Amino acid sequence: MNQQTIFLFLFFSVLIGTHGSQAQSFHTNKIVAHRGAWKSQGLPQNSIASLQNAIKLGCVGSEFDVRMTKDEVLVINHDAHYEGMDIETTDYADLITKPLKNGEPLPTLEDYLKEGKKQSKTMLVTEIKPSPAGKKRALLLAEKVVQTVRKLKAQKWVVYISFDYDILKKVRELDKNAKLQYLNGNLSAEQLQADNIDGLDYHFSVLQKDEQWIANAKKHGLVTNAWTVNDTLVMDYFFVRNIDFITTDEPEKALVRDARFAKEKRKLVWSDEFNYAGLPDPAKWGYDVGGKGWGNNELQYYTHADTNNALVKNGVLSITARKAKFENRDYTSARLLTKGKAEWTYGRFEIRAKLPKGRGTWPAIWMLGSNIETAGWPKCGEIDIMEHVGYDPDTLVGTIHTQSYNHVKGTQKSKKIFIKNPYTEFHVFAVDWTPDKMDFLLDGNVYLSIPNEHKTVDEWPFDKPEHLLLNVAVGGNWGGAKGIDESVFPAAMQVDYVRVFQ
Structure with missing residues (x-):
């Protein structure tokens, strides 16, 4: 019996016990x-x-x-x-x-x-x-x-x-x-x-x-x-x-x-409800910064703590890609991550978000093995809870990348599904990660389940801590495969909450 159960039991016991000897127990909801x-x-x-x-x-x-x-x-x-x-x-x-x-x-x-x-x-x-x-x-x-x-x-x-x-x-x-x-x-x-x-x-x-x-x-x-x-x-x-x-x-x-x-x-072990205003909470989020293409020939420069690209207002985090020159790039955006602040091995990760619309946008909600500096990619393991490219509207993709299964080899484990009104309505994107499998969910419904084959770390590196990332990329090998519609900018992914359960 956990502490909360004991507390409620005592509350109900006191509620009824001090008024008579007759036993009485109320509903437990x-x-x-x-x-x-x-x-x-x-x-x-x-x-x-x-x-x-x-x-x-x-x-x-x-x-x-x-x-x-x-x-x-x-x-x-x-x-x-x-x-x-x-x-x-x-x-x-x-x-x-x-x-x-x-x-x-x-x-x-x-x-x-x-x-x-x-x-x-x-x-x-x-x-x-x-x-x-x-x-x-x-x-x-x-x-x-x-x-x-x-x-x-x-x-x-x-x-x-x-x-x-x-x-x-x-x-x-x-x-x-x-x-x-x-x-x-x-x-x-x-x-x-x-x-x-x-x-x-x-x-x-x-x-x-x-x-x-x-x-x-x-x-x-x-x-x-x-x-x-x-x-x-x-x-x-x-x-x-x-x-x-x-x-x-x-x-x-x-x-x-x-x-x-x-x-x-399950218990809530970490969350951001964005019930504040200004920059994302620095105790929870850091930034990847730079315009180096990020391995995908992306065109944006990821800024550091810039409210033009990452802003919390009215209970929502907006990650906004803009047509704006910055150093060597023609676009700016933000890539938030929890590395060094919060990392997890296993759990259910739920993110409620609304996606940006337009050809050339590439929003992502994903996870990376926190040992990436030593193991390298893709051996560290990548979990793409949600990816979307603007030229393929009403579609999302869930994927894992490992040493054996990754997009470079064309062996990634992945599934593309239809999503209704991704640009005008919030949806809950989730992954349920256990030692035995990984379930990908949209609005509570499992659409992709990937089992642990119990072979080697090359197939399943997912027994070590991973951290969360949220970003909106511009162009790149996938996001820019059909060009960029510059009229769609600024383009924002809006995030209502991020919750982690274990």
């Missing part, structure tokens, strides 16, 4: 349905039906919002107004004159808790809303919520969340065993720990701005949750970082992706 599972079925948000659907789907949690009416009835509704009526200044009897669109009356907290208690696998994530009337009424709401939970003996099921820090402190005062998560995104893990708040439940954008947020929270023993995550790429960002929970309006697809990552059991 990471998916919390936001306001219930409502979207795919067209159900009202925060309805009993949306709660039932979240339970049916097998979500680990179903979130809902609590407000208080004028006559101090606790009701479930996200907005401060319901059907044109201000909840806090309207009696419950008036509110229920207008049912939800599925015919349900506006549910009360008691309704919700009683329904939730009919099962034992889905937590009831209870958001106590700040009051428009001020702090005094907000704290009264908190007190009444805790009283209702206690009256119905629902403590085992309930996790409290709020944007109002004082509400959470009030809940802690009333119930020392309550599980609390803060929503507002403005307090450090250290502060939450000091105030005995169990976890942070921050908007995904907050957590993405600083990749250390999740790790630091876990270091301080806090539960981590991101809301509201509907884009599958953002889901994947958090799954690979082993976040504890994801709150989403799309629990169906989130559960599928969660199961996939849980099955693979």
Whole structure:
């Protein structure tokens, strides 16, 4: 049992064990349905039906919002107004004159808790809303919520969340065993720990701005949750970082992706999400520099740390080839590499990128044996995760080069496949490298599998560290075989992320 599994086991044990002796274990997935599972079925948000659907789907949690009416009835509704009526200044009897669109009356907290208690696998994530009337009424709401939970003996099921820090402190005062998560995104893990708040439940954008947020929270023993995550790429960002929970309006697809990552059991060991601006991170990337043709009679000069050719902006790295004179060349571009900073033996390497369009461009995502200076090429081993030449549109190639199998001899192991919309849409290019084989993937689908023949290093040099390279070449033996269309420049390969799993 790894540390994360132990932590989650203890979290669930504490969650249920301090409220009674009856054993209860919740689902082990990471998916919390936001306001219930409502979207795919067209159900009202925060309805009993949306709660039932979240339970049916097998979500680990179903979130809902609590407000208080004028006559101090606790009701479930996200907005401060319901059907044109201000909840806090309207009696419950008036509110229920207008049912939800599925015919349900506006549910009360008691309704919700009683329904939730009919099962034992889905937590009831209870958001106590700040009051428009001020702090005094907000704290009264908190007190009444805790009283209702206690009256119905629902403590085992309930996790409290709020944007109002004082509400959470009030809940802690009333119930020392309550599980609390803060929503507002403005307090450090250290502060939450000091105030005995169990976890942070921050908007995904907050957590993405600083990749250390999740790790630091876990270091301080806090539960981590991101809301509201509907884009599958953002889901994947958090799954690979082993976040504890994801709150989403799309629990169906989130559960599928969660199961996939849980099955693979690989850990993210290195990544660049490009969530910064300027030059590529120097702690992760270096540069090959020069205009020597690079063994392929290429026409570009690779520059060093020049934002004209390598720039991170709006979450994307652009490697741009330009028509520009530099020293002995008429084109400039960039070739980034991780050599000396990060090198790996085996793993799954995923790069999400959009390719440059135009005859004469030659973008590549590839790997080289880090012993190239001593072993030489191709004995060091080369893995071309993705190559594309502009005169052959909608096509990509995956290849390995070794002493026995290489393009000089015409014996390289390679496959060319069709790719849809490579210039207007991002695709995930990947290689899954193990001691026994190498699988090449496009958008998660294997299109080329190369086995280790277990002969000599001449056939399989891939048992030593390799480093990553990203570049856009101009012309060359392959890229320039049908000439260069100078009107396509500047031409950029855009990279959304690079991730390495082992």
